[in-house]
Amino acid sequence: MRYTRVSVSGRAVWGRVGEEDVELLSESPLDDPRRRPHGEGGPTVIGTVPRAEAVWLPVVVPPVFYAVGMNYPRHIAHCGAEVPVRPEVGYRANNALTGHGSPIVKPAEVTGRFEAEPELVAVIGRTLRHATYEEARTAVFGWTIGNDVSARAWQHQDRTFWRSKNSDTFKPMGPWIETDVDALAQTTTLRVNGEVRAAFPTGDMVFDPFDHIVEITRHITMRPGDVLWMGAEATCRIEPGDTVDIEISGIGVLSNPVHPEGKPA
Amino acid sequence: MRYTRVSVSGRAVWGRVGEEDVELLSESPLDDPRRRPHGEGGPTVIGTVPRAEAVWLPVVVPPVFYAVGMNYPRHIAHCGAEVPVRPEVGYRANNALTGHGSPIVKPAEVTGRFEAEPELVAVIGRTLRHATYEEARTAVFGWTIGNDVSARAWQHQDRTFWRSKNSDTFKPMGPWIETDVDALAQTTTLRVNGEVRAAFPTGDMVFDPFDHIVEITRHITMRPGDVLWMGAEATCRIEPGDTVDIEISGIGVLSNPVHPEGKPA
Numbered sequence: 246m247r248y249t250r251v252s253v254s255g256r257a258v259w260g261r262v263g264e265e266d267v268e269l270l271s272e273s274p275l276d277d278p279r280r281r282p283h284g285e286g287g288p289t290v291i292g293t294v295p296r297a298e299a300v301w302l303p304v305v306v307p308p309v310f311y312a313v314g315m316n317y318p319r320h321i322a323h324c325g326a327e328v329p330v331r332p333e334v335g336y337r338a339n340n341a342l343t344g345h346g347s348p349i350v351k352p353a354e355v356t357g358r359f360e361a362e363p364e365l366v367a368v369i370g371r372t373l374r375h376a377t378y379e380e381a382r383t384a385v386f387g388w389t390i391g392n393d394v395s396a397r398a399w400q401h402q403d404r405t406f407w408r409s410k411n412s413d414t415f416k417p418m419g420p421w422i423e424t425d426v427d428a429l430a431q432t433t434t435l436r437v438n439g440e441v442r443a444a445f446p447t448g449d450m451v452f453d454p455f456d457h458i459v460e461i462t463r464h465i466t467m468r469p470g471d472v473l474w475m476g477a478e479a480t481c482r483i484e485p486g487d488t489v490d491i492e493i494s495g496i497g498v499l500s501n502p503v504h505p506e507g508k509p510a
Numbered sequence: 511m512r513y514t515r516v517s518v519s520g521r522a523v524w525g526r527v528g529e530e531d532v533e534l535l536s537e538s539p540l541d542d543p544r545r546r547p548h549g550e551g552g553p554t555v556i557g558t559v560p561r562a563e564a565v566w567l568p569v570v571v572p573p574v575f576y577a578v579g580m581n582y583p584r585h586i587a588h589c590g591a592e593v594p595v596r597p598e599v600g601y602r603a604n605n606a607l608t609g610h611g612s613p614i615v616k617p618a619e620v621t622g623r624f625e626a627e628p629e630l631v632a633v634i635g636r637t638l639r640h641a642t643y644e645e646a647r648t649a650v651f652g653w654t655i656g657n658d659v660s661a662r663a664w665q666h667q668d669r670t671f672w673r674s675k676n677s678d679t680f681k682p683m684g685p686w687i688e689t690d691v692d693a694l695a696q697t698t699t700l701r702v703n704g705e706v707r708a709a710f711p712t713g714d715m716v717f718d719p720f721d722h723i724v725e726i727t728r729h730i731t732m733r734p735g736d737v738l739w740m741g742a743e744a745t746c747r748i749e750p751g752d753t754v755d756i757e758i759s760g761i762g763v764l765s766n767p768v769h770p771e772g773k774p775a
Contacts, residue, residue, distance in 0.1 A: 308571075329669075341730075407600065408730070412730060464619075465677060
């Protein structure tokens with residue numbers, strides 16, 4: 246199944262994505278584990294919109310937005326960082342989220358490298374604490390795609406990632422949550438204006454999503470809708486006028502144009 | 511006015527705090543700027559609970575949880591850090607929030623210094639971007655108190671603050687939002703088991719809350735309910751069995767017992 250959120254008359258509505266249409270749902274499929282896609286009850290269909298006309302929103306507004314930094318061996322080597330000895334996470338901020346098809350806005354003040362980072366995202370479907378690896382596996386509701394857009398000069402010059410990674414529109418997430426995929430057996434492909442800039446095995450991680458969930462929940466309660474961005478193996482420059490596509494096989498394509506600041510969306 | 515959230519039959523309800531009672535409100539006072547406390551319309555009273563029986567929740571679940579690190583001159587000197595040349599922020603995570611009166615749980619695995627950090631908190635009441643200093647002033651709905659509980663060994667050993675500052679219960683916030691106070695002209699007092707451990711002028715900051723809002727909104731849209739924790743001038747050790755009180759004159763007292771992990775709340 247593919248779930249997402251779309252904008253209908255300015256209101257955020259959950260949807261189930263088919264080949265031609267998006268079926269609008271009465272409620273979130275995430276709120277109650279008894280209402281999981283294959284369980285009893287759950288959301289009912291309250292309308293449809295043609296898929297070609299859908300206005301895609303970030304697939305969820307997470308209670309907590311987790312992001313793994315150093316997790317792919319080649320990226321760690323490229324950054325000259327040390328290979329982590331146990332899973333660690335940071336945070337991103339919800340203001341930065343934007344949907345599939347919406348512009349990434351490059352701030353006028355940004356100089357230097359402005360880059361896309363293609364990431365697999367786990368969406369949590371259950372409340373969990375002190376999870377085992379198996380519990381972590383069953384707690385993932387589904388998988389989506391994130392672009393961890395980064396302004397490198399700010400990233401290196403600031404004490405935190407606040408504006409380098411969390412300025413408005415810097416976190417496209419979508420196009421939908423795929424519930425039926427072996428997410429770690431896929432390929433992540435990064436394209437700019439249709440040209441492949443990077444491709445890597447999605448699952449080539451130091452610690453996988455379930456390792457991270459086990460570690461996080463030793464001290465922290467994770468909840469339905471929390472997202473865990475899994476880091477990138479490769480990055481590439483993007484500039485206003487470009488269109489950046491991130492494809493993860495078995496999930497879909499997250500596509501966003503890049504606009505200069507000041508251009509009307 | 512003093513606004514908060516309380517638990518009523520397991521449900522979070524907004525309240526207005528009086529001398530004897532908490533008046534339960536039909537909706538959040540934060541959602542619409544036309545519904546500010548002194549405006550027309552707004553929440554209506556749907557019940558009351560005696561203040562002595564109130565179960566206090568974190569005063570708001572913020573869309574984005576901002577926290578300033580280095581902002582008080584003596585704390586910066588104590589840490590051997592450089593005085594910031596412009597406002598900067600980091601993030602904390604909503605899972606860690608807990609209410610006035612609820613326990614701070616010290617994880618069994620924590621060794622070394624386990625500390626309280628008393629902080630002034632600004633609660634945002636309007637959507638704003640590219641704010642002027644004056645717009646920032648009018649965008650603050652009110653003020654509350656935060657305790658930025660920190661496990662120092664984890665803080666120094668980890669790449670991020672994920673578990674050192676964001677483990678469950680590490681972010682008490684309350685007891686209420688005070689809308690009528692000159693928050694920068696107050697005194698912050700930290701007490702453990704009734705004994706004063708630190709006291710400092712609340713407003714003795716390198717950059718004030720409005721400076722931070724101006725800087726943040728150059729790149730980021732702030733929204734009603736966002737919180738901005740302003741950092742601490744002094745900290746002190748806490749241990750299971752202690753009760754830690756943070757008083758900010760003109761606002762109130764945030765009080766929490768410290769429990770060992772495993773003790774029933």
